[in-house]
Structures are given as structure tokens and as C-alpha cells.
């Protein structure tokens with residue numbers, strides 16, 4: 001049995017659940033309180049990666065002996081380990097497109113969505129949620145992760161970071177349009193529904209549903225793609241039970 | 257797999273992002289047409305090159321009518337598309353680990369080492385060109401992120417704080433990298449993979465930066481396993497193949513490195 005460890009249904013946690021559901025793979029979910037997240041991570045120190053992953057502390061997928069982190073690589077792992085139905089293109093060029101897009105989503109888009117989402121979530125959170133969560137003191141977390149948490153809990157993001165996040169989301173919407181244009185649709189990489197659709201969908205969701213406190217105007221083609229993903233049976237069944245929430249995500253690239 | 261045309265690779269020195277597909281192609285035994293792009297002459301932002309790769313970054317590869325950029329994704333393409341020894345483990349969890357380490361290198365370890373090197377090496381190397389020409393060259397950079405990086409390097413605008421943070425991260429990352437090599441020869445265990453190729457292109461310069469850039473991250477005392485791993489890498493014939501395409505900017509004697517003795 002696979003166990004998905006999460007601290008809230010972040011976009012990344014949802015992407016793993018969506019992939020498991022698309023593949024029809026049974027799994028359990030274990031929730032960890034984000035306030036005690038450093039403690040929760042202490043259960044995963046047998047390998048070096050979980051405590052050092054750039055994406056944020058969760059999700060983690062435990063599958064037999066393997067503890068896997070970084071959502072896009074979990075998705076690829078699932079497609080490697082359980083190839084049916086295939087969720088990547090069969091050809092090398094299609095796989096390159098999938099990975100180049102994943103890099104863009106993880107490096108440019110995910111930080112922007114997390115910044116805006118977290119700012120909204122914690123900006124006027126009641127003081128109790130801000131009381132000394134343990135990760136701010138946990139020396140087991142890399143310093144930049146503690147800093148990310150401290151910044152999130154300190155209040156709304158700076159105007160500069162807000163502008164930068166909006167700029168990146170603008171690039172994201174253009175990229176969805178251009179991928180659909182290149183592939184001819186209906187999915188991002190063409191006629192096969194792939195991990196790219198899942199990875200982009202979870203980031204597009206708060207943008208399309210205007211839950212980031214910023215208005216964006218997605219193009220018609222992107223809007224149609226979004227509806228089609230949302231309408232898939234596996235996607236709809238996961239989303240019926242879960243609401244997305246934001247936690248400090250990957251940091252914005254410090255070096256182009 | 258059907259016979260396929262020769263790819264064209266646009267690259268700078270066998271280092272950082274350029275070195276990744278160069279070394280992957282060499283390991284795979286794939287013949288390719290090499291086009292040297294002189295990064296210090298800003299060849300990567302010239303119209304001829306932007307017509308090929310509008311992102312204005314190196315490396316880029318063209319093959320069968322497609323443009324490929326993003327060095328790590330290009331390496332996976334090379335392994336998937338061409339015949340030759342497999343450069344990705346077949347076990348799914350090992351493949352996951354290969355990808356995890358490549359991202360850690362690409363988005364944490366390498367950019368931090370790079371910032372230090374651009375401040376002390378790349379910036380000073382181009383700084384004394386004509387100021388008007390430099391300004392025009394910066395304005396011609398398509399990606400905003402790269403424009404900012406060049407501006408900071410050329411005019412020495414990295415803040416003390418960001419440089420110190422990058423140095424701290426190089427120290428952290430080199431320690432984690434060392435810890436991961438415990439008990440096995442290669443990053444993913446006992447299988448040589450794209451992760452080793454990726455990391456080599458970033459790590460090999462670090463022992464040489466210890467004194468010149470006062471960054472003592474990788475050396476025989478602090479990171480002995482990493483030094484042994486580097487030597488194993490230098491002993492691979494593929495290194496000779498790609499160094500033949502170098503114009504010497506990295507100043508590395510690969511034979512000496514392959515025969516390095518440790519006390």
C-alpha cells in the first residue's frame with residue numbers, strides 16, 4: 001500500500017493524489033499538522049532527500065522501501081513503476097517537452113502561486129496560528145526553509161514579490177496557450193492526457209478560480225483545457241473531497 | 257530504434273549547463289556537430305543564435321527539426337533517443353533519486369556556486385569592454401532573469417548578503433553531496449547515471465575555487481569521497497572527448513586530475 005504524507009492539500013500534494021487516482025492505484029493519506037512539521041519530518045531521516053527537498057516539506061510518498069519527495073519526480077516515479085495507463089508521451093521529444101515544462105512550472109510558477117496563496121492565507125490569520133510553530137526553531141530544517149516559514153507567518157508579501165509573482169503567472173498563462181498551440185490539443189502535449197496536464201492543472205486551479213486575490217484573464221484555449229481536466233472522472237472524484245490550501249513553497253530563483 | 261540524424265549542439269566550455277549534454281552525448285557514443293558559443297563574447301544573445309534558441313541561453317540542441325533547451329531535459333532526451341549504454345537506472349526508485357539530485361544541483365548547488373564565480377570571474381572578464389557596448393549587450397538579453405544576472409556581474413552589484421548566502425549554501429550542498437556518496441561509487445548507488453554527469457560539471461571547478469575564491473567547499477580533507485568521485489569521473493574516456501572541444505577557459509589539466517594522489 002502506498003501512503004501519501006501531506007500537510008494540507010497544497011497544489012503539489014494534489015498532483016500526487018490526482019496521478020494515483022488517474023492510475024487507479026489505492027493509497028492512504030496521512031495528515032501532518034504544519035505547525036509540527038519539523039517533528040513530523042523526523043520520521044523520514046533514513047534518507048537524505050526528504051529533509052532537503054527544494055519544493056517544501058510535503059508531500060512525501062512512501063511506497064514499500066522508498067520514500068519519495070518532490071512532487072514532479074513522484075509523478076514520474078509513478079509512471080515508471082506503474083506504466084498503465086501511460087501518463088507520458090511515448091517518444092523522446094514528447095518526454096523532453098514534459099520535462100522542460102516541469103522545470104518551468106517548478107522553478108517559475110510554483111513559487112509565484114505559493115507566494116500569493118500563502119500571503120492570503122496567513123496575512124490576517126488569527127494570532128494563535130502564528131505562535132511559535134516548532135519549525136521556526138527546528139535546526140533539522142535547512143535555514144532557508146525556516147526563513148521561508150518565518151516570512152510566511154510574518155504577514156503579507158512585499159509589493160515587489162507580489163509583482164514578481166504576478167509577472168510569473170502571466171508567463172504561465174502564455175505558456176499554456178503556446179503549448180496547446182504547438183500540440184494542437186486537446187491536452188498540453190497533444191492527444192494524450194499526461195503528467196504535464198496534472199502538474200499544470202494544480203497550479204492553474206487557484207488562478208482560474210481567482211482565489212489568489214489577483215485577477216488574471218486566461219485565454220479561451222487555456223480555459224477550455226482547464227475545464228476538460230477538471231471534468232475527468234478521476235480528477236473530479238479527488239477534488240470533490242479536498243480543498244486546496246497553501247503552505248510555503250519553493251523559493252523564487254535567486255539566480256536566473 | 258531507427259537510425260537518426262546527427263544532432264547539433266550549441267555549447268560553451270565543457271562546464272555547468274553546457275557540459276551536461278556534451279558529456280551525455282560522449283558517454284552515449286553519439287556523434288554530434290559542435291558549435292562553440294563564446295559566452296564571454298555574448299554570442300548567445302546574437303540574432304543568429306536567437307533565431308535558433310529564442311531563450312538566448314546555452315546549451316541548445318537541434319535534432320530532427322526540433323529545438324531542445326534546458327540542459328537536464330536534453331540529457332534525458334539523449335539517453336532516450338540514441339543507442340548506446342543506458343545512462344538512467346532502470347529501477348524506478350533509483351531513477352527518482354537520479355532526478356532528485358539533478359534538481360538539487362540545478363536549482364540549489366550550481367546557481368550558488370555560479371553566483372560566486374560570476375562575481376569573481378565572469379564579471380571581471382568582460383567588465384573592461386567599452387561601456388556603451390556592454391550596455392547594448394545587456395539590453396539584448398531576452399530573459400529578464402539573465403539580464404539581471406549579467407548586470408550584477410558586470411557592474412559588481414551582487415550584495416554582500418546574497419554572496420554570503422550563496423557561499424553558505426555551497427558549503428551546505430557540498431556536505432550533503434559528500435554524505436550521499438557514503439558506501440557507493442556513484443550518486444545513485446552503484447550505477448553511473450546522468451546525475452553524475454550533471455554534478456560533475458558543477459563540482460569539478462570547486463576544488464579550484466577553494467583558494468582563488470576563498471570557498472573551501474570541496475577538498476581532500478573536508479570531502480574525501482567527493483574528491484575520489486571526481487577522480488573516477490576524470491578517468492572516464494568521455495572527459496577527453498569533450499575537453500577536445502574546449503578552448504581552455506576552464507584551465508583544468510584533466511590528466512593531472514585523473515592521476516591525482518591523495519595523502
Ligand SMILES: N[C@@H](CCC(=O)N[C@@H](CS)C(=O)NCC(=O)O)C(=O)O
Pocket residue numbers: 256271272273274295300312313314315325326327328397402
Ligand atoms: N536552465 C537552463 C539554464 C541555461 C543557462 O542559463 N545557461 C547559462 C550558461 S551555464 C547561460 O546561457 N548563460 C549565458 C547568459 O546568461 O547570457 C539549462 O539548464 O540549460
